[in-house]
Amino acid sequence: KQYYTVVFKAEDSNLETPLVDLRNMNVVVLGPSPDMPNLIPASNSITVTWPADTCLPVTGYQVYRKIGPAAYVPDSCTGGVPSETGYKLAGTTEDRLETIFVDDNKGSGLEQGNEYCYMIVSVYPDGALSFPSPENCTPLVEGTPSMLEVSVTDHSASGTIRLAWAKPEQLDTIPANGPYEYIIYRSDDLLGQSMAQVGSFTTADLNDTTWLDNTVDTQNFPWSYRVELYNNEAGNRFQIGSAESASSLYPKLTGQDNQMVIEMKKNVPWINYDYTIYRLNQGSGSFDSIGFTTDNIFVDEGLSNGVEYCYRVTSTGWRVLNDKLYENVNFSHTACGTPVDSIAPCPPSLNGHSLCDSSYNHLMWNYPDRSCAEDVVSYKLYFSPTFEDPPTVIAEFDDPYDSTYNHYPEIALSGCYFVTAIDSFDNESVPSVRLCLDECSNYALPNxxxxxxxxxxxxxxxxxxxxxxxxxxxxxxxxxxxxxxxxxxxxxxxxxxxxxxxxxxxxxxxxxxxxxxxxxxxxxxxxxxxxxxxxxxxxxxxxxxxx
The missing domain is CATH 2.60.40 (Immunoglobulin-like)
Structure with missing residues (x-):
């Protein structure tokens, strides 16, 4: 973890005038990267294994996870996994020989429909980190039956959600001769943490692959579903495979200054590759398409603050099951929100100096560029007598053009100041760069x-x-x-x-x-x-x- 200083000395062979040059270089020693991890996916977790590091001082490992590959190439002097790669720490192990880690998102379960990538870093006694391992990626495994659709078809307090799944195949290898029973469970969250049975039906040939959940509130929150398949033969009843869960699509809205941020919240086993965004037209009463995105977030700009806007989203996705491509379309819940200015203005630039004979500090501030502070309406001026004292507000200014102040401190002219700007929605900026004054020698003796x-x-x-x-x-x-x-x-x-x-x-x-x-x-x-x-x-x- 520490740097070592190496001194290089170069001396020529001229006997009459030998010349010498010295150069210093800092050297850091990094441990080698662990081997690429092996990934064993389940329906909502992934078991990560890797060979033990051959460096005996290693005290454990850090396991990093990211959705989608980063193709990170480590710098020759950087250990660990930099945050700019998008990787986040999923967990740790505490021994060199502890090389198995089960990632279930700390008990919450991993979301279906994503490709999860992992890298491993060895940890040394002084806290130093090795080079990261090569990354390895995998999706979660599909369940039986494999879900294809959780779509809102009626938007009301007593609405309807349509479920659909792929017809199970190759059941003759179990054998499971039927008849069969589907049992449907529902939970009022994205991850299916409170599943309760809401329906069931029997089938002789498994061709029935849809079910309607009627009289369900489709306005306030998303729903998750799990469909279990049973061989319902007399004397030979058992569950076929392991069920997976899938949620409805829910647009989470965050109102900002003259815009709405729409986040597509879902937990599904298929891959959504694009989203079409619809906004309610108050004049016609219909939802009009306003754009589409391949990302999980869409920003609707140019809105009016304080006005309610309602949205729906349609997703298009796919998944491959038994070498067969399935495509799907799902309709979201309706969500409404109001844009508000929650973005603080940028801080002003503060300057000042002391007038020692007059016993006050003259302060002034301005904006070199007001584009980030167009709706500033007031300022707050903070002061602390010393470097260590907490700052307190000494003055507030309700006029955005009032940008000077003469401060007459009680104890000393020395002190530190910063100023903040407040906009029309009461968002306060971060502090300006702190200005510290200590210019006056306040004691002089006559001779x-x-x-x-x-x-x-x-x-x-x-x-x-x-x-x-x-x-x-x-x-x-x-x-x-x-x-x-x-x-x-x-x-x-x-x-x-x-x-x-x-x-x-x-x-x-x-x-x-x-x-x-x-x-x-x-x-x-x-x-x-x-x-x-x-x-x-x-x-x-x-x-x-x-x-």
Missing amino acids: VFSPNGDGINDLYRPQRTSYVERVEMTIFNRWGLEVYYTEDPDVNWDGKMKGTDRLVASGVYYYICDVYEHRLTGLEVFALTGFIYVYSGDDNEVFIETK
């Missing part, structure tokens, strides 16, 4: 004062004390004797000798001052040193000689 009782400059005070919490200041005479000490940021030295009521003599004095000031990192201390020229009008020098 002269005259405590002579004339009422002018009789106290020694700093030129600025803003945002200083305290000081530790000691003043010495030229012999190193302490004449004054204070922790008051205003100092307020009246020129008198420490512990006495007598003025110090005129002359030069030296000071050391530790200033505790609020900055971006918090309360910081910095040292000031310098000289003070004192004109007291008193020539009495205080000097204590020690022997």
